[in-house]
Amino acid sequence: MNGPVSALDPAVAARLRRSSDGLVAAIVQEAGTGDVLMLAWMDDEALHRTLTSGRATYWSRSRQEYWVKGATSGHHQYVKSVSLDCDGDALLVTVEQVGAACHTGTHTCFSDNLPVTDGEGARA
């Protein structure tokens, strides 16, 4: 496992199936609206901090450092719940989002709609 030794509960750590760089995907969903805001990454320590601090904390792959969402932008994410998926490689984090979730200033990071052209398989 990459990264420093983490204080993450060993019972939780044992259920994670990490990528080759020691990470699991974290889907961030806004509580209340249900809007999917962003996708980020966590290692064991980021998950530990998220679960115990009440503040969404990620591992930045580009900066190679921990990243408390909102620490510089003020766009905090207060953690409401965290769930692990059936095969242990993805988390669903529901948050109370302050301000814009996306660094571009938009509410969510998913604002680029791709054209869907229904084929024969589509339901009418």
Add this chain to the structure above:
Amino acid sequence: MNGPVSALDPAVAARLRRSSDGLVAAIVQEAGTGDVLMLAWMDDEALHRTLTSGRATYWSRSRQEYWVKGATSGHHQYVKSVSLDCDGDALLVTVEQVGAACHTGTHTCFSDNLPVTDGEGARA
């Protein structure tokens, strides 16, 4: 780029930032309820098929093959919209889900809640 040459629209393909194995993450959300159902992976061709067939199609990392959701289970996902995130490495796919999204038979793959213990950083 890994995998076969894809018929994906080059304008879309140019915006993807793929992992080292040629994939982007696909967050699957149920239209209507807003429930996040699962996380899967797509290469260019899986995205092309998803956008043009109306049926959610993924790349199975474990089986190393394309996977039309519901083809064997009957738990089809009819695609309503697909959005790309700000840095091009994640997709949000909204679907009409037939039956259980999870292979374990549950509605979503995220049914394993982890304990959140609010710390000083939490909002009251």
